[in-house]
Amino acid sequence: MVNLKERKEKILQILLHHYIRTGQPVGSKTVAENYDLGLSPATIRNCFAELEEEGYLTHPYTSAGRIPTDKGYRFYVDSLIEIQQIVVKEEERIRHEYYLRLKRLEDILNYTSYLLARLSHYAGFVFSPKWERNVLQSVNFAPAGENKLLVTLLTKSGLVKYSLLDNERNIDEERLRRLSRILNRMFSGFSLAELSEKIYQEIDREEKKEIEYFKLAKRFLGQLLFSEGKEDIYLEGMNNIFNMPEFKDNKKLSDLFKFIEEKKFFFSWLKKELNSIVKKMKSEKELTNSNWINKRVKVTIGSETPFPEMRDCSVVTSVYEMDEQPVGFLGILGPKRMEYPQMISVVSFISQLVENVLQGGNYLKGESKKSRSNHPK
Amino acid sequence: MVNLKERKEKILQILLHHYIRTGQPVGSKTVAENYDLGLSPATIRNCFAELEEEGYLTHPYTSAGRIPTDKGYRFYVDSLIEIQQIVVKEEERIRHEYYLRLKRLEDILNYTSYLLARLSHYAGFVFSPKWERNVLQSVNFAPAGENKLLVTLLTKSGLVKYSLLDNERNIDEERLRRLSRILNRMFSGFSLAELSEKIYQEIDREEKKEIEYFKLAKRFLGQLLFSEGKEDIYLEGMNNIFNMPEFKDNKKLSDLFKFIEEKKFFFSWLKKELNSIVKKMKSEKELTNSNWINKRVKVTIGSETPFPEMRDCSVVTSVYEMDEQPVGFLGILGPKRMEYPQMISVVSFISQLVENVLQGGNYLKGESKKSRSNHPK
DNA sequence: TTTTAGCACTCTCCTAATCAAAGTGCTAAA
DNA sequence: TTTAGCACTTTGATTAGGAGAGTGCTAAAA
Numbered sequence: 164m165v166n167l168k169e170r171k172e173k174i175l176q177i178l179l180h181h182y183i184r185t186g187q188p189v190g191s192k193t194v195a196e197n198y199d200l201g202l203s204p205a206t207i208r209n210c211f212a213e214l215e216e217e218g219y220l221t222h223p224y225t226s227a228g229r230i231p232t233d234k235g236y237r238f239y240v241d242s243l244i245e246i247q248q249i250v251v252k253e254e255e256r257i258r259h260e261y262y263l264r265l266k267r268l269e270d271i272l273n274y275t276s277y278l279l280a281r282l283s284h285y286a287g288f289v290f291s292p293k294w295e296r297n298v299l300q301s302v303n304f305a306p307a308g309e310n311k312l313l314v315t316l317l318t319k320s321g322l323v324k325y326s327l328l329d330n331e332r333n334i335d336e337e338r339l340r341r342l343s344r345i346l347n348r349m350f351s352g353f354s355l356a357e358l359s360e361k362i363y364q365e366i367d368r369e370e371k372k373e374i375e376y377f378k379l380a381k382r383f384l385g386q387l388l389f390s391e392g393k394e395d396i397y398l399e400g401m402n403n404i405f406n407m408p409e410f411k412d413n414k415k416l417s418d419l420f421k422f423i424e425e426k427k428f429f430f431s432w433l434k435k436e437l438n439s440i441v442k443k444m445k446s447e448k449e450l451t452n453s454n455w456i457n458k459r460v461k462v463t464i465g466s467e468t469p470f471p472e473m474r475d476c477s478v479v480t481s482v483y484e485m486d487e488q489p490v491g492f493l494g495i496l497g498p499k500r501m502e503y504p505q506m507i508s509v510v511s512f513i514s515q516l517v518e519n520v521l522q523g524g525n526y527l528k529g530e531s532k533k534s535r536s537n538h539p540k
Numbered sequence: 541m542v543n544l545k546e547r548k549e550k551i552l553q554i555l556l557h558h559y560i561r562t563g564q565p566v567g568s569k570t571v572a573e574n575y576d577l578g579l580s581p582a583t584i585r586n587c588f589a590e591l592e593e594e595g596y597l598t599h600p601y602t603s604a605g606r607i608p609t610d611k612g613y614r615f616y617v618d619s620l621i622e623i624q625q626i627v628v629k630e631e632e633r634i635r636h637e638y639y640l641r642l643k644r645l646e647d648i649l650n651y652t653s654y655l656l657a658r659l660s661h662y663a664g665f666v667f668s669p670k671w672e673r674n675v676l677q678s679v680n681f682a683p684a685g686e687n688k689l690l691v692t693l694l695t696k697s698g699l700v701k702y703s704l705l706d707n708e709r710n711i712d713e714e715r716l717r718r719l720s721r722i723l724n725r726m727f728s729g730f731s732l733a734e735l736s737e738k739i740y741q742e743i744d745r746e747e748k749k750e751i752e753y754f755k756l757a758k759r760f761l762g763q764l765l766f767s768e769g770k771e772d773i774y775l776e777g778m779n780n781i782f783n784m785p786e787f788k789d790n791k792k793l794s795d796l797f798k799f800i801e802e803k804k805f806f807f808s809w810l811k812k813e814l815n816s817i818v819k820k821m822k823s824e825k826e827l828t829n830s831n832w833i834n835k836r837v838k839v840t841i842g843s844e845t846p847f848p849e850m851r852d853c854s855v856v857t858s859v860y861e862m863d864e865q866p867v868g869f870l871g872i873l874g875p876k877r878m879e880y881p882q883m884i885s886v887v888s889f890i891s892q893l894v895e896n897v898l899q900g901g902n903y904l905k906g907e908s909k910k911s912r913s914n915h916p917k
Numbered sequence: 918t919t920t921t922a923g924c925a926c927t928c929t930c931c932t933a934a935t936c937a938a939a940g941t942g943c944t945a946a947a
Numbered sequence: 948t949t950t951a952g953c954a955c956t957t958t959g960a961t962t963a964g965g966a967g968a969g970t971g972c973t974a975a976a977a
Contacts, residue, residue, distance in 0.1 A: 190969050205921050208970070226927050226970045267704065303682040305720075307694050315692055315702065317684050323702050325692065327644065340717065343682075402801050405794035413790055417782040424779050567940050580950050585941070603941045603956050 173200070174210050175219055176243040179231055183500050186408050188228030233499075236464045236477070240503050249508040251282060261520045268292075268322040268521075272397045275493060275517055280400025282509045285497030286423075289397040290434065292483075292490040292521070295356035297322055302346045304339040304383065312339065314383050318355070320485055320521050328383055346380055358384070396430055398423070407498045409475050422472035423496070429470060433478065434492065437461065441482055441489045460507050460514075465499045475499050479506045481514035485521050493517065550577070551587050552596055553620040556608055560877050563785050565605030610876075613841045613854070617880050626885040628659060638897045645669075645699040645898075649774045652870060652894055657777025659886045662874030663800075666774040667811065669860075669867040669898070672733035674699055679723045681716040681760065689716065691760050695732070697862055697898050705760055723757055735761070773807055775800070784875045786852050799849035800873070806847060810855065811869065814838065818859055818866045837884050837891075842876045852876050856883045858891035862898050870894065 177198050181189050191204040191211060200207075211229050214220045219235035222228065231239065251257070257278065261271070272289045279287025297318035307313040310333055315325045350358050362381055401423065410416040423429060440461055463478045479501075480494030494510050554575050558566050568581040568588060577584075588606050591597045596612035599605065608616065628634065634655065638648070649666045656664025674695035684690040687710055692702045727735050739758055778800065787793040800806060817838055840855045856878075857871030871887050 188969090192969075203921050204969090205923095206919085209920085212971080222970085224928055226968070227929075228969065267702070300685050301682065301690075303680065303690070303692075305678065305680040305682075305692070305694075308677055308696075313678075313680070313692065313694055313700065315680075315682070315690065317682075317690055317704075319685075321704060323690065323704075325644070325700050325702070327694075327698060327700075402794070402798045405790075405797060411790060413782075413788060413793075416790070417779070420782060421779045565940090569940075581940090582950055582952095583948085586949090589942080599941085601957055603939075604958075605940065 170200075171210055171214060172243065174207060175214060175231075175235065176239065178220070178229060179235065179239040179243065182230055183502060186500060188223060188230050190228035193228065233465045233467065236499060237467075240462045240464070244504045244507075247504050247508060249505050251509070251512055254512075258516065261516065268320060271321075271517070271520060272395070273399075275513060276397035276399040279493065279495050279509070279513055280403060282513070283400075283403075283495040283497060283506055285403050285495050285501065285506075286398065286400045287493075287495050288399070288430070289493040289517075290430070290491045291395040291397070292320060292322065292485060294324075295354060295359075296485070296488055296490045297355050298486065299350050299353055299355060299358055301351060302343055302384070304343045306333070306336055306339060309333065312383070316355075316384075334379070342379055346384075404497070409498050409500065415475065418472045419476065422470065429468070429473065432468065432470070433463070433480065436463070437480060437482065437492050460511050462503065462507070477501055477503075479503070479510045481510045483514045483517050483521070485518070547577075548587055548591060549620065551584060552591060552608075552612065553616065555597070555606060556612065556616040556620065559607055560879060563877060565600060565607050567605035570605065610842045610844065613876060614844075617839045617841070621881045621884075624881050624885060626882050628886070628889055631889075635893070638893065645697060648698075648894070648897060649772070650776075652890060653774035653776040656870065656872050656886070656890055657780060659890070660777075660780075660872040660874060660883055662780050662872050662878065662883075663775065663777045664870075664872050665776070665807070666870040666894075667807070667868045668772040668774070669697060669699065669862060672731060672736070673862070673865055673867045674732050675863065676727050676730055676732060676735055678728060679720055679761070681720045683711070683713055683716060686710065689760070693732075693761075711756070719756055723761075781874070786875050786877065792852065795849045796853065799847065806845070806850065809845065809847070810840070810857065813840070814857060814859065814869050837888050839880065839884070854878055854880075856880070856887045858887045860891045860894050860898070862895070 174194065177194055177200075178189050181193065181197070191207040194200070194207050195202060195204045211220060214235075215222070215229065219232060219238060220229040221232050223230060260274070268291070272291055276287045276289045279289070281287075297320055300317045300319050303315045303317075305313045305315070307327060310330055312328050312330060312334065313325060314328060315323060317323050350361065353361065362384055401420065404410060404419070405416070410419070440459075460479060460481045463480070465474050465477060468478075475498060476496060477499045478494055478496050480492050482489040483491050483493060493514055495506055497506065551571065554571055554577075555566050558570065558574070568584040571577070571584050572579060572581045588597060591612075592599070592606065595609060596615060597606040598609050600607060637651070645668070649668055653664045653666045656666070658664075674697055677694045677696050680692045680694075682690045682692070684704060687707055689705050689707060689711065690702060691705060692700060694700050727738065730738065739754075739761055778797065781787060781793070781796070787796070817836075837856060837858045840857070842851050842854060845855075852875060853873060854876045855871055855873050857869050859866040860868050860870060870891055872883055874883070
């Protein structure tokens with residue numbers, strides 16, 4: 164990162180701050196009058212010109228005030244903003260809501276995306292925890308009418324996946340129960356990724372008389388594990404984007420909306436992007452444990468994505484973990500001109516909260532320890 | 541319904557037709573030139589004036605062409621449009637998709653809303669089947685970690701509801717299994733509404749030794765039935781509304797969006813409205829069995845809802861049935877100026893398709909008959 | 918050498934003015 | 948009862964002008 168002279172930095176910061184608040188291009192006079200730098204507009208003009216030359220600022224037309232470029236935003240986010248741990252007013256009520264009312268993972272994630280939207284006044288999104296990283300709590304096979312059975316799969320984090328399967332003949336309850344028991348004994352505590360591997364290997368090592376069950380298990384679970392690979396995205400509050408003056412041009416708004424609703428494009432890009440961050444995180448983790456909470460929050464500004472539709476937007480994301488493994492992402496999407504300090508704080512807060520709820524012993528009381536000891540090395 | 545003179549009706553129809561296509565106010569000259577009525581613009585002007593006086597037309601300013609009022613739209617929809625059974629191009633592929641790939645109710649409904657949006661080019665929505673009308677297939681209790689159990693509830697239509705429940709102590713598997721069996725024996729084939737009633741009554745009549753199980757059942761199912769009362773709404777394709785010229789005014793669009801995303805208001809109104817239609821349907825059913833398919837499609841135009849945000853929109857809805865009981869609604873939401881004949885056709889087609897998939901023996905093969913005989917009179 | 922004051926210049930935004938186009942309502946003729 | 952003719956109204960697009968805001972440059976001041 165280039166080391167700008169201190170005064171220049173100060174001016175850049177002021178400009179960003181002001182521009183984010185007002186949305187209007189900022190002129191030299193405005194800066195001189197409203198912030199007490201002891202400098203005349205002319206001096207500030209010179210400074211502006213330099214900053215523009217270096218690529219931090221631009222002006223929309225020959226003689227308007229300056230607005231930051233993406234590079235300017237980036238510098239601001241990386242080195243100029245003071246991280247302020249904002250106090251979320253309703254913190255207590257929110258925690259309460261989580262612990263009391265929300266049991267199912269779907270509900271938790273849904274509420275979380277809603278919450279992100281409400282606290283940020285922008286759009287909130289949550290990726291469901293990575294399916295394959297989830298640790299199996301139990302499998303259950305139950306008869307479900309003629310030639311049908313219902314397979315439910317419960318993970319430690321409270322995620323339930325189910326599937327209705329066909330079989331060419333009825334399997335009696337007793338055998339289904341036996342099947343459930345065997346699988347639970349063998350695989351409880353394994354991650355689902357391990358499960359889908361093992362289910363194809365382990366067969367050979369088992370006693371002959373169980374082999375029939377394994378064939379069944381292979382068939383049933385194979386279907387379920389295979390079909391359930393995709394992860395859900397919870398997205399809420401896109402309507403908040405409507406109020407933003409940067410989208411008063413209808414075309415832009417429309418493009419953005421269509422683009423976002425086509426979840427696959429943007430979010431899968433984001434996921435890939437974040438996965439690489441996660442790797443970096445891991446290696447850094449030992450070194451700088453102090454600033455961790457905010458280090459794992461990632462800000463992506465406008466053209467840092469390859470998508471033209473996102474050119475006026477920024478995304479603040481955070482990883483959330485389960486069993487000390489990063490398993491999912493959540494964050495907010497808003498205009499580039501957003502209040503980054505607050506947003507970073509909100510995302511960070513929520514992400515920690517989700518982690519607590521998902522694994523911190525608050526959600527499945529007393530479970531987490533036991534489960535971890537179960538977990539094979 | 542007032543009986544307008546035939547020529548007037550013809551002109552009204554032409555105007556509607558033209559206006560819906562172009563979105564521009566229609567003038568007398570346009571009508572005279574493009575449709576051959578053998579009438580001069582002046583005559584048509586006179587006719588317009590009469591129609592306006594009667595409330596079917598209006599003009600946005602002193603001297604533009606005419607546009608229909610809501611009353612005009614209503615007359616058009618009720619008596620002027622010819623119902624045309626449009627051929628959905630991909631009909632075969634769509635059926636295939638339903639029967640092959642979609643097993644879980646959630647997936648079906650989700651796909652349906654997507655399909656409605658795609659075929660209509662507007663927004664599509666689906667109400668999940670009324671919870672209490674669903675017929676129980678089976679209940680299953682499974683242990684789910686320390687002091688927890690997983691209750692799953694499967695209905696004949698393939699709807700699965702589940703809940704993770706706390707209990708102050710562990711209940712061993714054997715007892716849970718016994719509980720499941722008892723409940724299945726007693727309640728399989730009953731609707732969930734009946735179930736939630738019976739579960740509170742039946743206790744007394746049973747043998748003493750089962751009473752403990754009933755207490756458990758009451759507690760567990762009570763929680764599940766109570767908490768799961770709300771129905772889901774699947775909504776897709778709101779972005780299609782963006783292209784509509786009537787919403788080029790950003791404020792309107794924004795209002796509509798916020799209003800619709802606040803699902804409760806509009807959709808709960810719609811539900812109430814439709815429920816009353818359903819009652820009327822029932823009594824008419826015996827009489828006019830012929831035109832039935834389209835009779836159960838309902839069009840709601842702009843100000844026929846009490847919501848100002850909906851003033852430029854229309855909704856085409858259809859009831860869908862299970863076991864000959866209306867259980868849910870689906871439809872599309874678009875601008876008032878929509879191609880009603882096609883839309884009615886699309887909604888009608890999809891609603892029949894959904895019925896087939898949900899109950900017609902295609903979804904749970906061979907189940908429906910047996911289940912119905914199980915069903916207590 | 919750095920900062921400041923002064924001034925000409927540029928560009929946007931707002932308003933008013935003008936003009937063609939579209940369509941009506943009315944009157945009188947067919 | 949229908950039609951032709953014509954004056955009238957309103958919109959929308961275009962143009963022009965002027966105020967406002969802010970810059971860049973130059974020369975003076977610190």
